[in-house]
Amino acid sequence: MSTVEDLIGRSNRLGADRGNTNYAGGNTSAKGAGTDPVTGGPVDLLWVKGSGGDLGTLTEAGLAVLRLDRLRALTGVYPGVEREDEMVAVFDYCLHGRGGAAPSIDTAMHGLVDAAHVDHLHPDAGIAFATAADGEALTKECFGDRVVWLPWRRPGFQLGLDIAAAKAAHPRAVGVILGGHGITAWGNTSAECEANSLEIIRTAQAFIDERGRPEPFGPTIDGYTPLPEPERHARAAALAPLLRGLASTDRRQVGHYTDTSVVLDFLARAEHPRLAALGTSCPDHFLRTKVRPLVLDLPPPPPWTRSKNASPNYTPSTGPTTPPTTSNTPPPTAHPCGGRTRRSC
Amino acid sequence: MRGADPAIVLIPGIGMFSYGTNKQTARVAGEFYLNAINVMAGAHAISTYQPISEAEKFRIEYWTLEEAKLQRLPKPKPLTARIALVTGAGSGIGRAIAHRLAAEGACVVIADRNPHSAATVAAEIGDTDIAIPVTVDVTDTAAVQHAIQQTVLAFGGIDLIVNNAGLSISKPLLQTTDGDWDLQHNVMARGSFLVSREAARALIDQNMGGDIIYITSKNSVFAGPNNIAYGAAKADQAHQVRLLAAELGPHRIRVNGINPDGVVQGSGIFTSGWGAQRAATYGIPENQLSAFYAQRTLLKQETLPEHVANAVYALTAGDLTHTTGLHIPVDAGVAAAFLR
Structure with missing residues (x-):
C-alpha cells in the first residue's frame, strides 16, 4: 500500500x-x-x-x-x-x-x-x-x-x-x-x-x-435526577421554543435535544454547577459550544406555571385545564421557571 | 463580538439542548459537550478539572485564523435555520412544498396521516438532519399537539407552518351527505385551526416571528355549482388567514394563503377516481384533463404542484417580510377568482 x-x-x-x-x-x-x-x-x-x-x-x-x-x-x-x-x-x-x-x-x-x-x-x-x-x-x-x-x-x-x-x-x-x-x-x-x-x-x-475515585461528580442531588421519559420529553418540548428564542438572539438557530444518560447523570450530581461554570475542555470545541454552557436550574416537579395561553398539556398533575382565553387578552409572556434561573455565563 | 446567548443549555432532569445554524452543526455542538463531560469525569477522578485560563479561551474563541476557517464554509441558503411543518406532505402539493423548502435550506417535518407516504417523501429528501416523517391526522387534537411536540424536539423549534392537508368531495347540494360536509370541514377548516393554534403556542414562546401559510383554493373565492362543502370549507380557511394575520401580527407572525386551481398532475385530489369523473363530465380522456384546464386559464399554462411550492418559497424566503393577510392565486389566471 x-x-x-x-x-x-x-x-x-x-x-x-x-x-x-x-x-x-x-x-x-x-x-x-x-x-x-x-x-x-x-x-x-x-x-x-x-x-x-x-x-x-x-x-x-x-x-x-x-x-x-x-x-x-x-x-x-x-x-x-x-x-x-x-x-x-x-x-x-x-x-x-x-x-x-x-x-x-x-x-x-x-x-x-x-x-x-x-x-x-x-x-x-x-x-x-x-x-x-x-x-x-x-x-x-x-x-x-x-x-x-x-x-x-x-x-x-x-x-x-x-x-x-x-x-x-x-x-x-x-x-x-x-x-x-x-x-x-x-x-x-x-x-x-x-x-x-x-x-x-x-x-x-x-x-x-x-x-480514579468513584463518583467524580459527587453524590446525586434530590430533585435533580432524571424525570421519567414521557414527562421529560413533554417538558423538553415545552421549553424548546423559549430556549430557541434565547439562543437565537444574534442569529437564527436550530436545536438538538439529547437526554442521553451521560448528560442526565452529570446534571443529577452535586458538582455539575461548579464544573459547568468552568466550561468546555478543548479549544477545538469553543467555536461550536462557546466557552461554557447555560445551566437552567428549574425547581423540581410539580411543574412551573405559564401564563394565560397554557396548553391543556402543561399541568400534568391536574390534567387538562380550561381552554385558552379570548382574543382580547393581551399577548402573554411565558416565564421559563418559577424558581431560580442561574446563568453560568 | 459574539453575543451572550448560549450554544449549550443544560436542564437538570431533562437533558441538553445544543444549537447551530443547521441540525448537523447543532448535534455536533452537543457531542462536543458530551466529550467535555467525559473529560471532566476523568480529570476529576484522578485530580481536579482545570481547563485553560479565561484569557486563553477568549483568544481561541475570537482567533482570526478560526474566523478565516468559518469564512470558508458555504454561504447559507435562503431558508437556512428555518424549521417547517407541512401537513399533507406525503403527496401532491404538500410533497412539492416540502421538497422546495428542504432544497432551500429549511429543516422540514413531513406530516401526513399516511405514515408510509410521509416516510417515502422524507426518504426522497434523504437526510434526517433535513427532513423527518411524522404521522398526524389533523382532525385529532392530541395528534396535532404530538406533531408539534415531535417537531420542536427534533429541530429545537418551529417557525414555518404550511396548512396543506385537504381533500375534495364535490357533489350537488342534495347529494352532499352530512358526512361529506363534516369530513371536509374537519380536515380543512378545523384541522388548519388546530395546527395553527398549537403551532402558535410555540411561535409565541420563541418570539422569533414566523410564517403560517394556508393552501386554500380558487374555490374559496369562486362560486360554482356542486361544491357546497368543499367551497365552504375552503372559504373558512381563507378567512382564517385574515383573522390570524390580524391576531398574530403583534407577534410578528405573518399569515398568508395560496389559492391553487387546476393542479391535476401529481395531485392527491385528482386521483382515486375524481380526475376520471371530471374528465368524463367534459368528455375527454383523463390524461388530457390538465391540458383542458390550462386552456380555460388566461395564461394557457398547466399548473403543477411545483408552482404552488414556488409561491410558498416567495412568501417565506425574505422578500415579502411586510406582507400578511394576502392570498396569492396560483392558477394560470382565472379572472372570476380575481380578488377585490
Missing part, C-alpha cells in the same frame, strides 16, 4: 472511534517520497489532513500536500511567537501542486516533528490528563518517559517547534500530552504511529479506571 493509502486507512480507523477523537477533531500526517514534475526527480513530501472535515471519513481529496524541504525551511524566517499566525499564510508557498486541501494551523507540528508519521488527536481520556490540575505529575506517574507533558500553548508554529524539541529531548517518548488540549503521537511507520496513539489513549483510560 502507498503512503497515502496507509495514511487514509489509519485516519479512518482512528476517527471512527469517538473515544479516540471528537468529530472533525485532530489531524494525521505521513512523510514520504514523491516525484517533482519540474525536475522529474524525487522530492520529500508531507501529506497532512487539511483544514475541516472528519478523520473518520477522510479521503485523499482531504489531504494537503506540501514539500518537506520548503516547510522545514520556514524555521529560517519564523519571526517569533508574537507573529506566529503569519506562518499559516506562508504554508501556501510550500504546497506541492494545487490539488490538495487547504493546510490547517497544525501543519507546522506535523512538518517539524522528526518522525515519518504523526497523529494529533482529541481523546477524552487524554484530555482528562491534559486538563487535570496535577496533569504534569500524573503524566509522569502514568507514562514514565514514554509520554512527555507539554504545558498549554495555542496551536501554531511555536507549538510545533515545542513538540519537535520535546521529541528530540526524550528519545524514548512515543508522544506528548498537550496541556489543556489533546495528544500528539508519532512513529517511524504508519502502523507504529497508530499503535502509539492507541497505547497513549488506552493507558490513560486504564489509569483513570483503576486509580
Whole structure:
C-alpha cells in the first residue's frame, strides 16, 4: 500500500472511534517520497489532513500536500511567537501542486516533528490528563518517559517547534500530552504511529479506571435526577421554543435535544454547577459550544406555571385545564421557571 | 463580538439542548459537550478539572485564523435555520412544498396521516438532519399537539407552518351527505385551526416571528355549482388567514394563503377516481384533463404542484417580510377568482 493509502486507512480507523477523537477533531500526517514534475526527480513530501472535515471519513481529496524541504525551511524566517499566525499564510508557498486541501494551523507540528508519521488527536481520556490540575505529575506517574507533558500553548508554529524539541529531548517518548488540549503521537511507520496513539489513549483510560475515585461528580442531588421519559420529553418540548428564542438572539438557530444518560447523570450530581461554570475542555470545541454552557436550574416537579395561553398539556398533575382565553387578552409572556434561573455565563 | 446567548443549555432532569445554524452543526455542538463531560469525569477522578485560563479561551474563541476557517464554509441558503411543518406532505402539493423548502435550506417535518407516504417523501429528501416523517391526522387534537411536540424536539423549534392537508368531495347540494360536509370541514377548516393554534403556542414562546401559510383554493373565492362543502370549507380557511394575520401580527407572525386551481398532475385530489369523473363530465380522456384546464386559464399554462411550492418559497424566503393577510392565486389566471 502507498503512503497515502496507509495514511487514509489509519485516519479512518482512528476517527471512527469517538473515544479516540471528537468529530472533525485532530489531524494525521505521513512523510514520504514523491516525484517533482519540474525536475522529474524525487522530492520529500508531507501529506497532512487539511483544514475541516472528519478523520473518520477522510479521503485523499482531504489531504494537503506540501514539500518537506520548503516547510522545514520556514524555521529560517519564523519571526517569533508574537507573529506566529503569519506562518499559516506562508504554508501556501510550500504546497506541492494545487490539488490538495487547504493546510490547517497544525501543519507546522506535523512538518517539524522528526518522525515519518504523526497523529494529533482529541481523546477524552487524554484530555482528562491534559486538563487535570496535577496533569504534569500524573503524566509522569502514568507514562514514565514514554509520554512527555507539554504545558498549554495555542496551536501554531511555536507549538510545533515545542513538540519537535520535546521529541528530540526524550528519545524514548512515543508522544506528548498537550496541556489543556489533546495528544500528539508519532512513529517511524504508519502502523507504529497508530499503535502509539492507541497505547497513549488506552493507558490513560486504564489509569483513570483503576486509580480514579468513584463518583467524580459527587453524590446525586434530590430533585435533580432524571424525570421519567414521557414527562421529560413533554417538558423538553415545552421549553424548546423559549430556549430557541434565547439562543437565537444574534442569529437564527436550530436545536438538538439529547437526554442521553451521560448528560442526565452529570446534571443529577452535586458538582455539575461548579464544573459547568468552568466550561468546555478543548479549544477545538469553543467555536461550536462557546466557552461554557447555560445551566437552567428549574425547581423540581410539580411543574412551573405559564401564563394565560397554557396548553391543556402543561399541568400534568391536574390534567387538562380550561381552554385558552379570548382574543382580547393581551399577548402573554411565558416565564421559563418559577424558581431560580442561574446563568453560568 | 459574539453575543451572550448560549450554544449549550443544560436542564437538570431533562437533558441538553445544543444549537447551530443547521441540525448537523447543532448535534455536533452537543457531542462536543458530551466529550467535555467525559473529560471532566476523568480529570476529576484522578485530580481536579482545570481547563485553560479565561484569557486563553477568549483568544481561541475570537482567533482570526478560526474566523478565516468559518469564512470558508458555504454561504447559507435562503431558508437556512428555518424549521417547517407541512401537513399533507406525503403527496401532491404538500410533497412539492416540502421538497422546495428542504432544497432551500429549511429543516422540514413531513406530516401526513399516511405514515408510509410521509416516510417515502422524507426518504426522497434523504437526510434526517433535513427532513423527518411524522404521522398526524389533523382532525385529532392530541395528534396535532404530538406533531408539534415531535417537531420542536427534533429541530429545537418551529417557525414555518404550511396548512396543506385537504381533500375534495364535490357533489350537488342534495347529494352532499352530512358526512361529506363534516369530513371536509374537519380536515380543512378545523384541522388548519388546530395546527395553527398549537403551532402558535410555540411561535409565541420563541418570539422569533414566523410564517403560517394556508393552501386554500380558487374555490374559496369562486362560486360554482356542486361544491357546497368543499367551497365552504375552503372559504373558512381563507378567512382564517385574515383573522390570524390580524391576531398574530403583534407577534410578528405573518399569515398568508395560496389559492391553487387546476393542479391535476401529481395531485392527491385528482386521483382515486375524481380526475376520471371530471374528465368524463367534459368528455375527454383523463390524461388530457390538465391540458383542458390550462386552456380555460388566461395564461394557457398547466399548473403543477411545483408552482404552488414556488409561491410558498416567495412568501417565506425574505422578500415579502411586510406582507400578511394576502392570498396569492396560483392558477394560470382565472379572472372570476380575481380578488377585490
